[in-house]
Amino acid sequence: MWSAPLTVYQYVLLVYFSGLNLLYALFCCVGLRALVIVFAREFSQGSLRDLLERDVYKPVSILVPAYDEEVSIVGSVRSLLALQFPEFEVIVVSDGSTDETMARLVDAFALAEQPWASRQDLPTAPVRRTFRSLTHPNLVVVDKENGGKADALNAGLNLARYPLFAAVDADSMLDAEAILRATRLFVEDETLVAVGGTIRPLNGAVVRDGRVTELAMPKRWIERFQILEYARAFFTGRAGWSHFKSLLIISGAFGLFRRTAVLEAGGFLVGTVSEDMELVVRLHKHFLRKGQPYNIRFTPDPICWTEVPTDLKTLRRQRNRWHRGLCETLWKHRDMLFNPRYGRLGMVAVPYFWFFEALSPLVEVSGYLIVGVGAFTGFVSPRFAILFVLLAVMYGMLLSQLAAGVETFLSTRYPRMRDRIVLLVAAFIEFVGYRQFLVFERTLATVQVPFKKGQWGKMRRQGATAIATPDPGQAVTAPRP
């Protein structure tokens, strides 16, 4: 009785599996060609120097939302203030922090409270006090009541003076030239409204004076697996979607936006755990509805470093949050699904995210069940089942290697041959336990979406850089890759 439906479902699974893998491989090809090869040449050091010397850049407001970041906030702000960019302001928004975040900032940067004539472009939780640094005139700190990350970003936006703003997590570290490289794209394209950069795991790296000076493979396998995950997400997925002008996610850890465009779209949405993706989807929607030309891009060059979870508990919470955020955003904008009004976004990108991202844990779990039960009952030959699982593992490895391969072309790469071999091995081991663990958590998150709307959950801090410099950037609230 079950034989026919099971056969059909198996066929669906195979098509799903084939489609997903081919899409990833295609993204890797186009991403590599469109981004790396062209970027390496167009954005040479000379062209960046020209940008600075000829005064063509656009000034940037860097918004840093912070909640209980006493451990890392001073280091992060120092590293931002040391960026190689001629005109920028850093606006730190303490979102009702209950620890010593504000006190540390006041001491470290000689903050003086002063009245502030800010705009009220976006409604936010009340701002208690505004400070300006007496030692760094381009540093402004806002102390406001707790309203969540999106609310803090909106408060920062109300104060931002410059045409572009970067949203940067308080526990992340930017490459010295990150802002410069990202702003170049805005000079070249006036329709550009947002740019996302590459996020790379900081774990195991040597950090000096707020800068990554050397990379080394972290000790724990859980961190190594995440290196592969980030490489896959940024060097294949984002690059590919960006090439097809359908990028739906810009990581909350580092994105550069045109201020007026974000204000026009209504700012960051409060009450979601995925304010980064939600904003990008809303920007697409806003400009497509208006029929106004626009562009949202990923660029591999501006690199932001972040420390990824080092224990399973934190990783679980993080992935649970990410997956709920994805589902929340897709559900909120469900009118875009297969809606030709939104072009390739509505017909390809949004369906992809529904079927290959949001629902993928359910499909994967059912796949494991069918292959297992089928092999057990004799409906599928055990030999077939083993071969199929092996094939799935190999495809996963192939994608990991394709993505990790892009990383070898970066000048800041894992320098030791041993590390490269470890990455090869990690790509294999990842599929034995780690992947299933995450699939289980994401399945759980899919079920929890209606009950845990907007809940972030607590993240534990570890600190996993190789050399503890004064401010290694220790948080583990790593952004979505």
Add this chain to the structure above:
Amino acid sequence: MWRRYGDAIYTLVTFAVFGFETLALGALSISFLLGRTTGIASTPVEGVLLATLTSTASALALLGFFLLGYHFTSTLRDRWHVEQLDAWTERWIGLALEDTPAEQIADGSMPRRLPRAAVDAVLSLLEVVKGEEGDRLKAVLARHGVDRLLLRHLRSGHLTARLDAIESLGKARLPQAFDALLGLLEHPKPVVRRMAVRAAAGTLATMTPEPGPEGPGGRFTAALKGASLKSGVAQESLLLLETRAGAVLRDLLAEPDLGDRLRWVALETTGRLGLADMAGEVAASTTHPDPELRAAAFRALHRLGSVPEDTHASLLDALRDEVDFVRVQACHAAAFLPAEVALPALEPGLGDDSWWVRRAAASSMARLGDDGVAAVTRAAETHPDQAAREMAVQILLEAGVLDPAGARLVKGVA
């Protein structure tokens, strides 16, 4: 940021992997579909699955070996290249500083075909070395046929080779490549146009000026007008012209039929370059029907730091323009009017609906000497609009007239 060698091979490898996967998964899906009637565990399906597995394993092995091999060789190559670069840079510096005319430089010890490190080293030097020393290096490059090689690569069918050649010519600034670079402004690929216009502008900046439409400046202007370039790119190229920019900008602004986009670019660039003697040409756009151009003209006048007398009336009108960003730029430019004219005209701006206009008005007033500071201080204490009072205090704080403690004591703001 990126290693530039091996990427083309890697692209081929990824395409090969993609090909492997497409064929294997396609075959698997079809055989699965065909085998549906007879049961999926039938031998043909398993056979195809096994073949798919084998091809995937081969792809994985190919990729793995490539990556390990690339990692190993690139580490060695990087080290060797840095050593070679240092050695060649020293050699080139020696040649540049020799006290002999360019055509008599003794470079007999150099190989006939210069190695890549030698070319890279001299191109990096040419980015910073100009004048007579630069000309000597260019002469040696030409003698070794590097210019011809780069020009040949400029016509290459491979995008990477073409982009590399454009970048090298942009560094070398060889006059003989100028027209070839201008020709690329019509290329269908935007990235080629962008890089070519930057390289051409940099080259023009070092060429001997020749007046008239047939001169290099005239040819550049004509190419720019015909090219499909984004405003930011056109602006950057004009800024790269350095001392040659004035003539090109004057030509552009004098053109009555110039498109609005390029006129906007010309106004912005004139302002950024601070070409004060062009205030008259800029002022002509302050009454343009397009608000973007009016705003650009006022922004340029603000940057030039002067407002021609015959523009005072249009500037005062613009302070009441219906478009807020025009009012903002007019407020900024008004800082260069005589205080007795500007202050009464700017004061209403403090109560403007737009935060940006309030800020621009207060900031310009504060720049108008003691009378301006006094007017802003008065506004901070007595202006009927709280938003105006707050803005006045903020500007006084930023100007250092008030300190944070004092600001909190200002009536009506604390």
